[in-house]
Amino acid sequence: MSTDYVTQKGQAFDRAAFESLLRRKVFLWQSFEPYGSVKGLFDYGPPLEQLESQVIQIWRDHFIRSEKMMALKCSMLTPYEVLKTSGHVDRFADYMCKDPKTGEILRSDHLIADVLEARLKSDKEARGEKVEEKEEDPKKKKKQSKAAKGAVKLDDAVRQEYEHVLAMLDDYTGEGMGELIKKYDIRNPSSGNEVEPPVSVNLMFQTQIGASSNSPAFLRPETAQGQFLSFQKLLEYSDGQLPFASASIGYSFRNELSPRAGLLRVREFLMAEIEHFVDPEGGKAHPKFHTVADVKLPLLDRNTQTSGSTKPTMVAIGEAVKTKLVDNETLGYFLVRIYQFMQKIGIDMNKLRFRQHMANEMAHYASDCWDCELLNSYGWTECVGCADRSAYDLSVHEKATGTVLRAREQLKNPETIEEWVPVIDKKKAGPKFKKDAKAIENALEALSQEMKEKLQITMESEGKAEVPVEEIAAGKVEIDTSIVKFEKQKKTITFREFVPNVIEPSFGIGRILYSLMEHSYWTRENDEARSVLSFSPVVAPIKVLVCPLQKDPKFAPLTAKLEEALDNKSISFKIDQTGVSIGKRYSRNDELGIPFGITIDYEALDDGSLTLRDRDSTKQVRASQAEIIKAVSRMVKGKETWADVVARLPAYEGQKETAE
Amino acid sequence: MSTDYVTQKGQAFDRAAFESLLRRKVFLWQSFEPYGSVKGLFDYGPPLEQLESQVIQIWRDHFIRSEKMMALKCSMLTPYEVLKTSGHVDRFADYMCKDPKTGEILRSDHLIADVLEARLKSDKEARGEKVEEKEEDPKKKKKQSKAAKGAVKLDDAVRQEYEHVLAMLDDYTGEGMGELIKKYDIRNPSSGNEVEPPVSVNLMFQTQIGASSNSPAFLRPETAQGQFLSFQKLLEYSDGQLPFASASIGYSFRNELSPRAGLLRVREFLMAEIEHFVDPEGGKAHPKFHTVADVKLPLLDRNTQTSGSTKPTMVAIGEAVKTKLVDNETLGYFLVRIYQFMQKIGIDMNKLRFRQHMANEMAHYASDCWDCELLNSYGWTECVGCADRSAYDLSVHEKATGTVLRAREQLKNPETIEEWVPVIDKKKAGPKFKKDAKAIENALEALSQEMKEKLQITMESEGKAEVPVEEIAAGKVEIDTSIVKFEKQKKTITFREFVPNVIEPSFGIGRILYSLMEHSYWTRENDEARSVLSFSPVVAPIKVLVCPLQKDPKFAPLTAKLEEALDNKSISFKIDQTGVSIGKRYSRNDELGIPFGITIDYEALDDGSLTLRDRDSTKQVRASQAEIIKAVSRMVKGKETWADVVARLPAYEGQKETAE
Known part of the structure; x- marks a missing residue:
């Protein structure tokens, strides 16, 4: 770590x-x-x-x-x-090596890194150098391997070679890694067995749609x-x-x-x-x-x-x-x-x-x-x-499917060009294709230049060709030379057609959430056991902890009123009515990252005022329920900060916060 | 339909x-x-x-x-x-029949329903009865099948049999459906071929995790x-x-x-x-x-x-x-x-x-x-x-895994019972399991009664047994009679343990959305081409259509101001600055279900007032930007209805709405 x-x-x-x-x-x-x-x-x-x-x-x-x-x-x-x-079928893959005796499967790059790093570590130990725990990299997390036991000194040249290999590992092909494994006698650290040469394994989950394979x-x-x-x-x-x-x-x-x-x-x-x-x-x-x-x-x-x-x-x-x-x-x-x-x-x-x-x-x-x-x-x-x-991406899909995946820009100065167009004998096409005729015409016109040329060549040699037409029930149509031919015609171009680029x-999201949780984590000064997740009020999973001071039915009406007010504002909250001290209740909910606590105490029974506690500073203010709800509502929307609220509402110092 | x-x-x-x-x-x-x-x-x-x-x-x-x-x-x-x-591996399945010549795969119940319904329809036609298009059922949607062509009259008894079969089709097993297919010579309607007997096909998508099969x-x-x-x-x-x-x-x-x-x-x-x-x-x-x-x-x-x-x-x-x-x-x-x-x-x-x-x-x-x-x-x-x-569900998973999936209730009157408990020789267990000892002890205690008894029987015959322990690195531990035995002991029960029931x-969600779209759809009176999706303001995908009256740079500052105000309230909107009439712009956006339209007209240039149009009634009000934003903001939160807004803000009758 x-x-x-x-x-x-x-x-x-x-x-x-x-x-x-x-x-x-x-x-x-x-x-x-x-x-x-x-x-x-x-x-x-x-x-x-x-x-x-x-x-x-x-x-x-x-x-x-x-x-x-x-x-x-x-x-x-x-x-x-x-x-x-x-390209994912061919290139979305990792190389793996199989241990033929145990059946274990190891990622080839991990295997090489693990073994060479262990040897370098062992070498350092043999030289009596201090072995530092290197920053852990998710790609090359070290494993406690058997090979690391019993310090072995390496030749300087070998050490340098290993270091070079580790630095360049991402650039090796499967074959290259296979050579490394042979050259350096890299074996499965957990069994000591030789491994099979690296094989490319696709990383997609495969399945099949429908009952047919x-x-x-x-x-x-x-x-x-x-x-x-x-x-x-x-x-x-x-x-x-x-x-x-x-x-x-x-x-x-x-x-x-x-x-x-x-x-x-x-x-x-x-x-x-x-x-x-x-x-x-x-x-x-x-x-x-x-x-x-x-x-x-x-x-x-x-x-x-x-x-x-x-x-x-x-x-x-x-x-x-x-x-x-x-x-x-x-x-x-x-x-x-x-x-x-x-x-x-x-x-x-x-x-x-x-x-x-x-x-x-x-x-x-x-x-x-x-x-x-x-x-x-x-x-x-x-x-x-x-x-x-x-x-x-748009280009390869266009090429594979014949579907035009382009945009157009109107030209200020029209140009004249030659291009393939379908010439349709409508007197014949109408009766033959009936209600599908228009859809078929559109489909033929929408074909790419390459496809039109290809179809004309096919028709010239075979007299007919098949064209996919999504819009009609059959999904495709057979055309023949008596009905359609493709011709090169001159055309005035008023649009520029282009394949958009994509940024x-x-x-x-998972990596962001994990980092956010680590970034939010800290422990209270002088008390490592009191840890806090300082989620910002706008993302905190629960916004408010409601704490009636005691398990006393007297607090029930005010608690119910507060719940209703929070519900009306769609503010998520948790009620903690357990008998333990307010400090302890806050403390254990700091670990959930709840940014605000509202306490209903005996003073509340008199004048309806509530205290609002900020998780990060543990400071409190005291005000009417309406004021407190307004402050919380604005803070969870990111429209106000705790500093704004403290500047606006009177501070409260009444309850001493301890973890007891 | x-x-x-x-x-x-x-x-x-x-x-x-x-x-x-x-x-x-x-x-x-x-x-x-x-x-x-x-x-x-x-x-x-x-x-x-x-x-x-x-x-x-x-x-x-x-x-x-x-x-x-x-x-x-x-x-x-x-x-x-x-x-x-x-139970999904065994029971989450449908029966299918294969057409051995075409390879086509048909759901057995659909096939039977399609063919018998077609015959009944044909029979009606032959009898000269009016053929009503039956309410379409997603399970039994009809297909135009070859068998339906050329009306064929059925015997009364056969007709009644068919009707009875169709009514009871959900109750047939695969074998039962196979018999129906034989008895009534039911064939693949699209090929006329006989089909193979029904086979149960699981409806889950299968794949594999990791590289090993x-x-x-x-x-x-x-x-x-x-x-x-x-x-x-x-x-x-x-x-x-x-x-x-x-x-x-x-x-x-x-x-x-x-x-x-x-x-x-x-x-x-x-x-x-x-x-x-x-x-x-x-x-x-x-x-x-x-x-x-x-x-x-x-x-x-x-x-x-x-x-x-x-x-x-x-x-x-x-x-x-x-x-x-x-x-x-x-x-x-x-x-x-x-x-x-x-x-x-x-x-x-x-x-x-x-x-x-x-x-x-x-x-x-x-x-x-x-x-x-x-x-x-x-x-x-x-x-x-x-x-x-x-x-x-909790019961079957508990039985399959040995993990306790139960809750407890504190008993008012404690009872005494006999149960299996692990008796651990801690002097031996400590040195052997080291840091894992506590986790192993907990795991042994957490095992179900059945599992404890089973383990004792295994240990009595084999001297040792393996126990899964999630909490330790190895994931399991081998115990033997020298360290652990399970005994039946008397115990005072202060809790009632039970498997919760689940409602x-x-x-x-997809079915709800589809129904919601159908429920929201209607067409304007006297103009079927003007269709509307009356999504409630709280769910509408876009809340507001902003329409500057003309493509005139004069409208730009007010438009920008309005955009900023809507952004500040996180209200989604669309701007339509095309040159077409306001009526046409509203009309085509009614199809997107946008509930409100705000127009910036020449009057707006004078006094900053805007008009707000309600999609469903096409009625309008006129007020300051602040008032309009407030009304929209409250309506999209479901806190106010159009009726409330009309009661509050002055009506506007200025622009006549036509679809051109």
Whole structure:
């Protein structure tokens, strides 16, 4: 574990204590516990489920409503063909090695890293050097392996080779890793057995749709593909005008071979993905960029990383785009909006940076990519990827299906060109196709140039051809030369047709939630047992703890009145009527992150006034129920802070808060 | 299609026109259209995605927040063993028949119904009777089959037999259906081929977790199982107190063999399921039942159905529970809360009924079950099931896993009993198990009585046994007779242990949304082309249409000011600055269900006043921006109606609304 990772109060972060809190307050647990649990699958209990729900609501408001994005919900089950085209069938894979004797399956890169790191550690011990616990990286978490026992000194040259291999591991192919395994005699640490050569294993969950086995399908690995395939609908909805963005909040799946690092690498996860479609001509300008140009972001660019530094620089985004540090306005605009979103939900902004992808990290088609990384006790963690996917996805789907996935721009100066058009003998087509004739005509016209040419060639050689027509019951139609032929004709072009480029901010909600929980965690001074989750009032799962001072029926009417008032404002609350001290009640609910406490005490019985306690400062104010409700209501909406309330309402010092 | 299904204005419902609107305004479409679409999978476009989001928010507020339910999110991927125990592996299935020549797969009950109904229709035609288009039932939607062509008269006896078979079809086993197919020579209507005998096909999507094929898993068919398996956590979170309810909003999957009826029968669907855990002793009383006892519900009970009537009676729920028409208070309470939820989201309450399950419809363990059915153009459709699942699920999981899934009640009069307890030799256990000793001790104590007895028998014969211990790294421990034995000991019981019963209201969100859209649809008088979706302001996907009168830069400052004010209130809006008439702009946005329109006209340029138009009445008021925003803000929160606003603000009659 990282030794330098600290809480927001600068305290050493104790992950064991933190995890114990999450378990105790049922934030999350591994799924199917009574059946022995399944790695990489987690259930969220009430506090985390509600935290997620609030974070999603803020995301919807911040992006979908405020930016007028087109919300989409697409299917998780995805046919084989779609993911074959997108490249996931071939490339969404990890290499694994099998231990032939135990049947154990190991991720090849993990295996090599584990063994070489263990040997380097052992070497250090043999040399009598201090062995530092390295910052834990979710990709290369160390394992206590048998090989590490009994310190063994390495040759200097070997040591250097190992270090070089570890630094470059991400660049190795399966074959390359196979050679490493042979060369360095890397074996399964838990059995000592030799392993089989690396084999590529696809990480998608496979299933089949319907009863017939010729409809193989996968659970989608990202929500993006459904959005690309909806492009025509979205373009229609936006009256043909670009730029526009779609947004989808939904689940994706990744069949990890050996899931590690808790919520940071799971098999089933919620994503929020935006696909912003933009005309590649015009430099990908964004109409609202000027409103954010002065916002400074912590940017860690490619060159800085190459120079060996990991320290980001605060740069105004306007400047960053001007100097081409960030490729274009749209990418820059989204980096700012991501930053503002993180601020809204209560991320510790000192634990956030934007890291540019190195050239070898990016997909081959991407033109620039920045990750919003959050620091947590596992290290810097990619929580939002913000990539320019260029025209790649729309182009490959268009090519695979023949469906036009393009936008148009009206030209100021029309041009004349030659293109393939269907010439239909309507006297024959009408009687033959009857009510479908119009749909078929439209379908023929909508075909791509390539498809039209291909069909003409087919018809010239075979006299007929088959064309898919979605809009009619049969789904396809056979045409022949007596009815249709495709001709090259001159045409005046008044529109420019283009494949939009896509800027894609993609949020991993689980990773953000996990980081948010770590960022919110600290312990009270002089009392480590009193831990607190300082969730911002806008995201806190429960907003108010209601505490009648005693188990005394006298308090019932005021309690009921307060409940009704909170219900009327749709403010979630919890009542704690147990006999223990107010201090103890507050203390144990601080662990749930409830930001406010309202106490009904004997003074309340006299004048109806209530006390309102702030979780973080433990300070209190006293006022009428109406005033208290108003203050809470404004704070949970983010319209007022505790400082505002303290300035407005009289302080209360009556009850001394102890954990007794 | 039903000929008697009408819109809320009493107009004949035109499903083709309605579906055309949904397509035109991109509410939904079959997924993966460029790849030829997949049946039973749908994508939601912006209007429907946002409608769903708002309905879910209301659901969360109405149930989770207001009833203080424990929100849960459980995994969709579910190991084989869990669904084997729950009964889904064996019983979640349909019978299908294969056409051996074409490979086509047909649901056996659909096949029989299609063919016999076609013959009956043909018989009627042959007799010269008028053939009525029967109300379409999603389960038995008719197909235009070849067999129907050329009218053939049947013997009276045969006709009666067919009618009897159709009425009883749900009661036939696979074998029974096989006999029917043989007896009546039922063939595949689309090929005329004989079909193979019915085979049971499981309806779950199967996959595997991890790389090894010995981890078979399914996509869950309901969200309930994850909630049952979380029971211990929930009990802990509620400090051991019953009753409590968990609630989960999540996706489930059903691999339909031949999906039909659009959104009503899909393969991937959002559910909102509540599991209310209650002590079976004490008649399943509900603490808040008295608050709803007077609410009258349209109940269609079992006896009424047996008598042949389908007309519900309005009965006060207090009366219904008293007379045992509805089994218990908790079930009754939920029926009322479901009714109120439907009212809130804008369901046409004349198209809602609660239908009690017939004895043969219920799961064998259920003690009572009522469906909330909504009437739409497909007929009465189950949208919420409200079942008493008794102690079935917790009991079977406890039995299968040995994990105690029970609650406790403190006894007023303690009793003495005999039970199996682990006797541990701590001097040996300590050194052997080291830091795990305590966890192992707890695990041994937590085992069920049956498991303890079984372990003792195993140890007596083999000297040792293996026990699963979740809490330790190895996940299990081997114990032997030198360290542990299980003895029968006398014990004073101060608690009563019991398996809670579960009342389960289960909402099919897609079906509710579809019915809501149909209930909201109507056309303007004297102009069928002007259709409207009258979504209630609280659920409408977009709340306001902003219309500057002309494409005139003069309107820009006021438009910007209005946009800012709406943004500040988080009210979603759309701007229509096209040059067409205001009437036309309103008219085309009525189809999106936008409840309010704000026009910025020349008068606005003078005095800043705006007009506010109500979609349903097309009436307008005129007031300052602040007043208009306040009115809209209150209406979209459900705190004010248009009638309230009209009473408060001056009417405006200036612009005449025409569709041009």
